[in-house]
Amino acid sequence: MDSTGTIFDLRGRGLTLETREDAQQYLDEISTPSAITEIHLSGNTIGIGAAEAIGEALKEMNSLRVANFSDIFTRRSIAEIPKSLESLLTPLLHTYTLRSLDLSGNAFGERVAPVLVPLLTTNRSIHTLNLNNQGLGPAAGIILADALHRSALLSAENNEEPQLRVLIIGRNRLEHSAHAWGKAFSVHTNLEGVHMPQNGIKADGFGAIVKGLANARSLRHLNLQDNWGKNSVEGEDEDTDSWPHLTSALASWPSLxxxxxxxxxxxxxxxxxxLEQLAEGNHSSLHTLVLDNSDLNSETYEQMRGIVKDNLPALKTLSLALNEDLEDDEYVDEMVKALEDRGGEVVLDDEVEGERWSLPTYVEPAAVKAVPAAEPVEEIPKEEEKKDTSAEDELEAALAGLSLGK
Incomplete structure (x- = not known):
C-alpha cells in the first residue's frame, strides 16, 4: 500500500500465492477497498484459490483505474489459468472507472481468449489494453478482435464514442487474424497508439490493418515492425503490396x-x-522514424535529406541500421548533422541495447510510486522468474504524451 492507501502493490515480489490464505494476508492491509485506484500483481505467481480471494477484493474496488496483471502465471498449468483469470476479470465487468488493463507476459495462449471476451465487450471504459507476448495465435486473435469490434458497435448504439486509445499486442503470432483487427480498428476511431510488432502478418493483413487505422485520425504511435508490408516469401502472392495503403493513410495522421x-x-x-507524402509538411509532430533493414540506398537518402531537414521539424530519431550505402554517404552525413543540430540522432548501428523499439509494458504516466508490500511468504527461484523490464523507460517516453484518460 502507498501512504495514501490508493495503490495496492505486490509487483516484483516473487510471491507464490497459492491459496486464499496466501493472498488474504496481503489483502487484509487494505483498509478502504473503495479508495484503491491501482492494483499491481505483476511478477508473482497466482493460483486458483489466491485469484478467487483477490477477485472478491476487486468487487469492492469501485474506483479502480489501473489493473496490472502482467506476468502472474509463472509455473501455472494451462488448466489453472482460465479459472484464475476469470476470477480476476469478472469483478471488473462493471468497474467503469478502469482505464488501463495489463495482461502482458502471461503467454496463456488461445484457450484463454474466450475468458477475455465478456470484459472487452461489457466494460468499454478501458483506454489502454496491453496483451503483449501472450502466444495468442490467429484463432484467438480473431476472437479478441471481434470482441473489440463488437465493443465499439455497442458504444455507438448508446451514442457513445469508443474509449480504446492504446493497444499493445506484439509478439502474438496474429498472422491472418490481421483482417479482423483491421475491421476492429476501423470502428475504434479514437485510437492513439497501436503496437503490433513480430506477429507474422502478411502483406494483405498489413494492408487491412493500415486501412482500418486510417479512420483513427488522432493516431500518434504506430509500431508494425517485423511484419510484411509486401510479400517476399516463396509461395505467397508476390503481387500483394500494402505500402500504397500506408502512403494513403499517412495523410489521415497529422498527429503521428x-x-x-x-x-x-x-x-x-x-x-x-x-516520402512525398511526408514532404507535404503535414507531419510536424513526427519525432521517431524507424526504418531498419529496409534495403534503402543512397538514392533514397538523397530524397530524404531535404525532407528530414525542412519538412519534419520535430524529428529527433531516425533509425537506418542494416540498410545499404550507409558508410561515407554524403546524404546520410547531411541527415546526421541536421538531427544532431536539433539534439537528435541518426541510428546507423544495429547493436543497440535490448529491444530498442519494443514496448512490452505499459507504465501509467504520473502513477504514484507505491511503498512495497510486506516480505513475501515464498519466493520464486530466481532461475524461474519471468521479468522483462528492459523497455519500460522507452515505452513511458513513447506513450506518455497520449491522452490516457487522465
Missing amino acids: AFLNIADCCLTPESFSPM
Missing part, C-alpha cells in the same frame, strides 16, 4: 509522432511515395 516499419520488406520504390 512515432512510426516503426523496420523489417517489413520496405523498398526504395515503396518508400519514395511515402
Whole structure:
C-alpha cells in the first residue's frame, strides 16, 4: 500500500500465492477497498484459490483505474489459468472507472481468449489494453478482435464514442487474424497508439490493418515492425503490396509522432511515395522514424535529406541500421548533422541495447510510486522468474504524451 492507501502493490515480489490464505494476508492491509485506484500483481505467481480471494477484493474496488496483471502465471498449468483469470476479470465487468488493463507476459495462449471476451465487450471504459507476448495465435486473435469490434458497435448504439486509445499486442503470432483487427480498428476511431510488432502478418493483413487505422485520425504511435508490408516469401502472392495503403493513410495522421516499419520488406520504390507524402509538411509532430533493414540506398537518402531537414521539424530519431550505402554517404552525413543540430540522432548501428523499439509494458504516466508490500511468504527461484523490464523507460517516453484518460 502507498501512504495514501490508493495503490495496492505486490509487483516484483516473487510471491507464490497459492491459496486464499496466501493472498488474504496481503489483502487484509487494505483498509478502504473503495479508495484503491491501482492494483499491481505483476511478477508473482497466482493460483486458483489466491485469484478467487483477490477477485472478491476487486468487487469492492469501485474506483479502480489501473489493473496490472502482467506476468502472474509463472509455473501455472494451462488448466489453472482460465479459472484464475476469470476470477480476476469478472469483478471488473462493471468497474467503469478502469482505464488501463495489463495482461502482458502471461503467454496463456488461445484457450484463454474466450475468458477475455465478456470484459472487452461489457466494460468499454478501458483506454489502454496491453496483451503483449501472450502466444495468442490467429484463432484467438480473431476472437479478441471481434470482441473489440463488437465493443465499439455497442458504444455507438448508446451514442457513445469508443474509449480504446492504446493497444499493445506484439509478439502474438496474429498472422491472418490481421483482417479482423483491421475491421476492429476501423470502428475504434479514437485510437492513439497501436503496437503490433513480430506477429507474422502478411502483406494483405498489413494492408487491412493500415486501412482500418486510417479512420483513427488522432493516431500518434504506430509500431508494425517485423511484419510484411509486401510479400517476399516463396509461395505467397508476390503481387500483394500494402505500402500504397500506408502512403494513403499517412495523410489521415497529422498527429503521428512515432512510426516503426523496420523489417517489413520496405523498398526504395515503396518508400519514395511515402516520402512525398511526408514532404507535404503535414507531419510536424513526427519525432521517431524507424526504418531498419529496409534495403534503402543512397538514392533514397538523397530524397530524404531535404525532407528530414525542412519538412519534419520535430524529428529527433531516425533509425537506418542494416540498410545499404550507409558508410561515407554524403546524404546520410547531411541527415546526421541536421538531427544532431536539433539534439537528435541518426541510428546507423544495429547493436543497440535490448529491444530498442519494443514496448512490452505499459507504465501509467504520473502513477504514484507505491511503498512495497510486506516480505513475501515464498519466493520464486530466481532461475524461474519471468521479468522483462528492459523497455519500460522507452515505452513511458513513447506513450506518455497520449491522452490516457487522465
